[in-house]
Amino acid sequence: MARVETRQRRRRDPEGxxxxxxxxxxxxxxxxxxxGLSVSGVAKLAGVNRGTAYQHFELKEDLVRATLDxxxxxxxxxxxxxxxxxxxxxxxxxxxxxxxASRMASFSLRLAEFAMDHPDIGRIWLYDVLSRPNPRxxxxxERFAHSVEDLVRGGAGQEGIDVEVLAVxxxxxxxxxxxxxxxxxxxxxxxxxxxxRFAAEVLRxxxxxxxxxxxxxxxxxxxxxxxPDA
Amino acid sequence: MARVETRQRRRRDPEGxxxxxxxxxxxxxxxxxxxGLSVSGVAKLAGVNRGTAYQHFELKEDLVRATLDxxxxxxxxxxxxxxxxxxxxxxxxxxxxxxxASRMASFSLRLAEFAMDHPDIGRIWLYDVLSRPNPRxxxxxERFAHSVEDLVRGGAGQEGIDVEVLAVxxxxxxxxxxxxxxxxxxxxxxxxxxxxRFAAEVLRxxxxxxxxxxxxxxxxxxxxxxxPDA
DNA sequence: CCGTTAATCAACAGCATTGTCAATTAAGGG
DNA sequence: CCCTTAATTGACAATGCTGTTGATTAACGG
Numbered sequence: 001m002a003r004v005e006t007r008q009r010r011r012r013d014p015e016g017x018x019x020x021x022x023x024x025x026x027x028x029x030x031x032x033x034x035x036g037l038s039v040s041g042v043a044k045l046a047g048v049n050r051g052t053a054y055q056h057f058e059l060k061e062d063l064v065r066a067t068l069d070x071x072x073x074x075x076x077x078x079x080x081x082x083x084x085x086x087x088x089x090x091x092x093x094x095x096x097x098x099x100x101a102s103r104m105a106s107f108s109l110r111l112a113e114f115a116m117d118h119p120d121i122g123r124i125w126l127y128d129v130l131s132r133p134n135p136r137x138x139x140x141x142e143r144f145a146h147s148v149e150d151l152v153r154g155g156a157g158q159e160g161i162d163v164e165v166l167a168v169x170x171x172x173x174x175x176x177x178x179x180x181x182x183x184x185x186x187x188x189x190x191x192x193x194x195x196x197r198f199a200a201e202v203l204r205x206x207x208x209x210x211x212x213x214x215x216x217x218x219x220x221x222x223x224x225x226x227x228p229d230a
Numbered sequence: 231m232a233r234v235e236t237r238q239r240r241r242r243d244p245e246g247x248x249x250x251x252x253x254x255x256x257x258x259x260x261x262x263x264x265x266g267l268s269v270s271g272v273a274k275l276a277g278v279n280r281g282t283a284y285q286h287f288e289l290k291e292d293l294v295r296a297t298l299d300x301x302x303x304x305x306x307x308x309x310x311x312x313x314x315x316x317x318x319x320x321x322x323x324x325x326x327x328x329x330x331a332s333r334m335a336s337f338s339l340r341l342a343e344f345a346m347d348h349p350d351i352g353r354i355w356l357y358d359v360l361s362r363p364n365p366r367x368x369x370x371x372e373r374f375a376h377s378v379e380d381l382v383r384g385g386a387g388q389e390g391i392d393v394e395v396l397a398v399x400x401x402x403x404x405x406x407x408x409x410x411x412x413x414x415x416x417x418x419x420x421x422x423x424x425x426x427r428f429a430a431e432v433l434r435x436x437x438x439x440x441x442x443x444x445x446x447x448x449x450x451x452x453x454x455x456x457x458p459d460a
Numbered sequence: 461c462c463g464t465t466a467a468t469c470a471a472c473a474g475c476a477t478t479g480t481c482a483a484t485t486a487a488g489g490g
Numbered sequence: 491c492c493c494t495t496a497a498t499t500g501a502c503a504a505t506g507c508t509g510t511t512g513a514t515t516a517a518c519g520g
Contacts, residue, residue, distance in 0.1 A: 012486050012497050035265035038477060049499050054479070056497095101445045127353075130409040156445055158438040165407065165431035166440070172406040173399030179360040180398045201395035207446050208388040210396070210436035215331045215386055220437075242467050242516050268507060279469045284509070286467095 018056050020046040025067040030121040068125050072140045079110045100156045108202050112195040115174045122175040248286050250276040255297040260351040298355050302370045309340045330386045342425040345404045352405040
């Protein structure tokens, strides 16, 4: 038996190998979630020996963490594209309303589309980030929360916004919406439509809230009564 | 060798055993998440032989599903307590604004507190529900979404609300907020305060939205331009 | 009191995964 | 061209979990 199809030993390329592993890990995370990820599976998909994976990432946990950090930077690129100015060092300027509106709208749509195009992995990333002692250490989370702060301080935002709560609430929605969509829309067209649908509701909510103004007085008093130190 | 401390065979009590297993599963889900749940661990915590667990729940998957359904009904009880009227058969009545306001506020707080008191398990439940072909089959999800619909149809809600999106967005926030809180507040007092904080922001958001009215026109046009059929 | 049912348990086989290690060998520098 | 470095690999031991099965034996009805 001549070994016709014997697998060649992989050409050495540490950097490339590392990327291949990360890419494979990202794919598996996207498909099977964090629970379903095994180093064996990742290595097989990356076309790499399992031992090699352990050479690049000491522990399975390190592999997952590195993958999520990588995803975070991709998220940053995909959502905050170059047409958006880099974060200005906290200067108190009055914000251009037109710019603010278009930023919010396009941002919302981009984020929704990214979440829809990378089901599961966004959710896993979010959970991981929120679990950290300081979520702000994550590049995307920091940028996102910072944007909300800018909105508030710039004067375009409503008064009394709890930035941290709002950030968590919004991000959670963006990344769990694809889960609901999952079984409802399989075609690319349908998924894109679902991203638009979510983005539209977020914008509507940002503008008008949920309840009509009539109920405001009642809710206000209830807030003061039941939630004293909120 | 007298067998001094030999474990007695468990007194037969199928119903009680089943409950003990469910309780243990709920605890483990709350601590280690769905990934960390093993039938071995559940059985050990419940003080039951692993085989017994398999007698009550054919497959591990069945055990998890049964536990989550059980949690869902507990959630229903905890949040929609008796002071709230049972769901009326879709009659188109003008809603009492006062009642609506107090319902929303107390509901919001109760849900936030439940989520905070049962970290992880709520999140796992939500993910499971959203993954199903028809989330409405879950008792709590159905009830929640139904409430939002009532709000909209009753006339107290803003126009153009996308009920399904709003429901997913809100639920996601409620159940992921405890993750962010996790490392920030350990004492019971602090956790309760965090629940109030979230509930307050939800109510504020429901009333006023995120952005000031100035930006509405811009966002509206952007909506029509970029999101044609949303 | 006896016989049936089924709740409980211990043990088994199979499988996947994890982390480690020593051997191979490609790459690069002197 | 040789020698060192380290990237890559296959193999190993340990672990934990799953689902199954056959043996106990408590509960219960006739």
